[in-house]
Every structure is written in C-alpha cells, then in structure tokens.
Amino acid sequence: MNILSHMLNKAVEGGIFGYHPGCEDLKLLHLCFADDLLIFLEGSEKTIEGVLAVLGVFEKISGLAVNIDKTSMFCSGVPDDMLHRIHTKHGLTPSSLPVRYLCLPLCSKRLSIKDCDPMLSQIQTKLASWSLKLLSMAGRLQLISSVISGITVSPLPSFGMVLRIFTREQGFAGRIESLWVVWVRKTYLSVGSFWSQNDSNNRFSWMFCKLLRLRSKATTFLSIEIGNGEDTFFWWDPWTPFGSLISFLGDLGPSRLGIPVDSLVSDLISDRNWILPPARSDTQTQLYSFITQIIPSTSSDRPVNIPKHTITSWLFMLNRNPTLIRISSWAEDVDTTCLLCGLEEESRDHLFFECQFSSEVWRLLMSFLFFPNAPSNWSISLAWIESFKAPKHLALAIRQGWQASIYEIWLERNRRFHQGLSLRPRQILLKILLVLRHKAKALQCKGSKYGTPLSLTWQPP
Structure with a gap:
C-alpha cells in the first residue's frame, strides 16, 4: 500500500x-x-x-x-x-x-441506536443459531469467545477518545503530527487558543465540543513551562499556578491591564525581561510576583507532563513489573545483573533501595525532607511510610517522594536497558523534585488544602 x-x-x-x-x-x-x-x-x-x-x-x-x-x-x-x-x-x-x-457509520456525531441497527442485527443473526440449544457453562463460554468476539465491528475505542491537551502549537495535543491533530489545528485553532473556543459553536463537530467541555478538568493536570513565550497565549493557556488568567482575573482583566485578549506571552517579553503594566489590585500583584520569578529563555515553551506514579508503585507492590529476576523465570540465558549498580541481581527489593545507585537517590530525596536516615529496605520502608502520620502534609510529601523515586529509578533502569543512556543520582533527584513541584502546583490550582504546604515543602532551600 x-x-x-x-x-x-x-x-x-x-x-x-x-x-x-x-x-x-x-x-x-x-x-x-x-x-x-x-x-x-x-x-x-x-x-x-x-x-x-x-x-x-x-x-x-x-x-x-x-x-x-x-x-x-x-x-x-x-x-x-x-x-x-x-x-x-x-x-x-x-x-x-x-x-x-464494519457496520458502523463514519460520523462525528453521537451514534444513535438506529445507527447501530446493522451491527445489532448481525449480533442477533449470529445468536439465533444458539437459541434452540440448551447450553452448559462451557457452551456459554464458547458462545462468548467464538461468536460474539468473532463479529467484525469497530473496536470500542471508536466510541471515545482520550484527550491530552497542551498548548496550541505544542501540540494540541503534543507535537505528534497525526492527521487528526493537523486537521483540528487547521480547521478550529488557526486563529485562537484551544482554551478560548466556544463549546456551543455549531461549526464544531459533536466530538470536538465534548472535548472542549472537558477543559475545566484538564487544566488541573496541565502546566506549561515558559521559554520564549511564543507558543503560549497569555490569557488562555495554563502557564501559571492560577490556571487560565482570564478566569483568575475575570473577563475585565484584559482591559484593566491593557493586555489584548489574544496576546502571546512573548508580547510581554523584551530582551528576556518582562514588560508588565503596573499592578492595580492585590490579585494582580500576586500574579506579578509569580511571573517575575520566571526567567525567559530562547528555547520553546513546553508542556509539563505529570506522570502517574501511583500505577508504577502499585505494580511494584504486587511485584509484577519485569525486573531481570522475573524475566529469568520465563526466559533462558538472561543476565540478571543490576543495570544500575552492576553488583547484585536485579530484583524489586534490590532496586528499592538496596542498590547503591537507587539508595543514593533515595537518601538525597529524604535528606531534602530532613530525613537522612530513612530506611532503604523495601519492607521496612513501607512500614515506616505507613506509620508516619503527622503533620499530614509532610506524610503526603513522603508518600509522593517514595512513589516518584520508584517511577524515576525504574525509568532510569529502562533508559539504560533500551537506550544505553544513563544519568547520575543527583540528576534523577532534580527530575523527581521538578515533577513533585508541578504536582503541588496542580493541587493548588485545584483548591486542595495540601497544595500550598506541599509547594513550600518542595521549593528549593
């Protein structure tokens, strides 16, 4: 083809x-x-x-x-x-x-029961041959596996779409130039930000309107790191801990500050310095105190991805991730030597945190929280984290740090395994702290009572 x-x-x-x-x-x-x-x-x-x-x-x-x-x-x-x-x-x-x-109409609107009639008719026809038979449990399983699963229809993902929204160029959604992304950018986002679109616009498809209505939920998980500011809308994109500034300062914000509603962040930057009109309220002063801490650069703005640490740590608690010891149980001729330290066999308990490399990462992170003697044994560290109760924001910070350490150490192990690249323990620590600061910022934007304490906890000394 x-x-x-x-x-x-x-x-x-x-x-x-x-x-x-x-x-x-x-x-x-x-x-x-x-x-x-x-x-x-x-x-x-x-x-x-x-x-x-x-x-x-x-x-x-x-x-x-x-x-x-x-x-x-x-x-x-x-x-x-x-x-x-x-x-x-x-x-x-x-x-x-x-x-x-495959029996279903190719359309951008919600599928009705009438749209699915051909598919339902095909299912009924397939099942009709079983209607006169008394089925045992084994027969029913055979029905499910060989008849229903054998019907050729579009897969379930046809009925939904996962939205990953960043900025207009950074790719709504990402820099992956899929046909859908290019079409949406050309058709809907050629003159404005994704965040400024009206979700009741009749020109938009049903699916795109549904995605627009998810923006309020998506903003709590997204953040943009400013470089030169050329890809980020000042009023619409979530580049501050306050979320969209049009929501934070209100619809009159652009006129009160004298900054046009379609301005880019780069319009307020000159020679890597901020050009901001005078603040006229405490809210504007609060915003300026954050903006002036950002040092513009020549690099492009980039979306900050907050990974889901919970899933990785949960799989390790079940001991289901493919460490080399586990791989050796179903494959032959596997070198089980730890890729991080090269001294012992790579198992879950060794990786977290008995390995010389990972124990150094864990020690640096716990020293940041003023717990330099935190246990490094898997079982003991779990018991220690579970027993740590007060203050609550510090207990949450330790849990976040533990999950982030597992995630980044496993990522480093995979980086060495698949790409032959490696980072030093202190570089891993900086990655962990950066992600945890973004998580704290997201909690702040969401209005969580732990947002501000966690932000203070993870700030550089």
Whole structure:
C-alpha cells in the first residue's frame, strides 16, 4: 500500500486529478486501513478517470485489482448527467451517506441506536443459531469467545477518545503530527487558543465540543513551562499556578491591564525581561510576583507532563513489573545483573533501595525532607511510610517522594536497558523534585488544602 500511496501522491502533484475541496491545504488525498482504501477527490470526470488510471498501473505492477462491485462512490453537488456518464463508462454507482465501515457509520456525531441497527442485527443473526440449544457453562463460554468476539465491528475505542491537551502549537495535543491533530489545528485553532473556543459553536463537530467541555478538568493536570513565550497565549493557556488568567482575573482583566485578549506571552517579553503594566489590585500583584520569578529563555515553551506514579508503585507492590529476576523465570540465558549498580541481581527489593545507585537517590530525596536516615529496605520502608502520620502534609510529601523515586529509578533502569543512556543520582533527584513541584502546583490550582504546604515543602532551600 505504500507504493500505491506514493503513486497517488505523485499523480495529484502532477495534475492528473485534483484534491477534494478543503483537503489541499492538509495534502489529504487518501486513507488506508489494511486492504481498505478511501480516496478523496474533486467531483469531475477527469478526476475519476485519472485515479482509475493510477489504480490500473498499480494493478499491472502488483497484480492487485480494484473490485468495482465492492467499490462505493459518495458524492455531493455532482450533476445527474455526469453521474450517469461515470456509471456507464466505469460502472460506479453513487452510494448514500453515511459511509459505513464494519457496520458502523463514519460520523462525528453521537451514534444513535438506529445507527447501530446493522451491527445489532448481525449480533442477533449470529445468536439465533444458539437459541434452540440448551447450553452448559462451557457452551456459554464458547458462545462468548467464538461468536460474539468473532463479529467484525469497530473496536470500542471508536466510541471515545482520550484527550491530552497542551498548548496550541505544542501540540494540541503534543507535537505528534497525526492527521487528526493537523486537521483540528487547521480547521478550529488557526486563529485562537484551544482554551478560548466556544463549546456551543455549531461549526464544531459533536466530538470536538465534548472535548472542549472537558477543559475545566484538564487544566488541573496541565502546566506549561515558559521559554520564549511564543507558543503560549497569555490569557488562555495554563502557564501559571492560577490556571487560565482570564478566569483568575475575570473577563475585565484584559482591559484593566491593557493586555489584548489574544496576546502571546512573548508580547510581554523584551530582551528576556518582562514588560508588565503596573499592578492595580492585590490579585494582580500576586500574579506579578509569580511571573517575575520566571526567567525567559530562547528555547520553546513546553508542556509539563505529570506522570502517574501511583500505577508504577502499585505494580511494584504486587511485584509484577519485569525486573531481570522475573524475566529469568520465563526466559533462558538472561543476565540478571543490576543495570544500575552492576553488583547484585536485579530484583524489586534490590532496586528499592538496596542498590547503591537507587539508595543514593533515595537518601538525597529524604535528606531534602530532613530525613537522612530513612530506611532503604523495601519492607521496612513501607512500614515506616505507613506509620508516619503527622503533620499530614509532610506524610503526603513522603508518600509522593517514595512513589516518584520508584517511577524515576525504574525509568532510569529502562533508559539504560533500551537506550544505553544513563544519568547520575543527583540528576534523577532534580527530575523527581521538578515533577513533585508541578504536582503541588496542580493541587493548588485545584483548591486542595495540601497544595500550598506541599509547594513550600518542595521549593528549593
């Protein structure tokens, strides 16, 4: 399919046929999935003849031919006489929308029960053959495994989408240039921030509006680290611990400060210095006290990712992560020597924190919290953390530090295992502290009573 994709792209560049309206800026010509192909074209006879000619050349090269009987053509605004000529000459008959793939319609709105009728009918047909049989438990399991799971439908992820939002360029959502990201950026975000969009705009798809309504929840987990400020909107993006400044200072904030509502952070920076209008309220003074601590640089702004430490530590408590000792139990010829210290076998108890490398990371972190003699044995350290009760914010800080240490040490181990790269213990410590400061900032924005105490706890001395 890569060869066919290249041939189609060369053909459209050579003017053999044209792009579908609205697709030229994105260079969107076709989508492939397994042996299925969607081609988006302008509605003309020349275009149909051109693309069929390319498919004919591909058939001579590969021996793979287009089955016209299984080919559907969807069009809009094409005259009836042209459709008749296309059908007479090429055998293509217009189909009606919506386009269905694996029983489900390809659409951006919420699927109704009527939309799912073909899929439900297929399930009922499959189950009908079992209706007259008395099934044992084994038979019911066979029904589930061989019949229901054998029905060809779109996977469950088709009904949902996980949103990872950062800034407009940093990639709503990330710098991964997927087709969906490029299309959303071009269609919806070409003139404003993701955070400033109206979730009731009829121009937006149902799915995009649903994503917009999740912004209030997403902001509590996101933060942007300012570099040159060129990728971050001053009023809309979550680059301060106060969240969106339009919410923090109110709708009159732009007029009171004299900073336009569509300003970038870079508009307030000159020669790496801040150019801020005078503060006129205690709230503005509080904001300025934070902003002036940021030192602008020449690097790009970047989203701060707060990893989920809990999952990693939970898996280690169950001893389910693939340490070398565990790998050796199901694979032969595995060198079980610890990748961090190179002295003993790599097991969970050794990694946390009996290993010379990891114990140094743990000691540095606990010394930061004024507990230089914290236990380094796995079982004893768990009991010590569990028994530590007061003050509550310090007990929470120790738990956060323990989870973050496990996460970063395991990340360092995998970095050495997969990439052959390594960091020193103090570098690991700086990574841990940075993430914990971001977590404390997120708790502050969320209004947690532990936000401010934890922020003070993790601040540099």
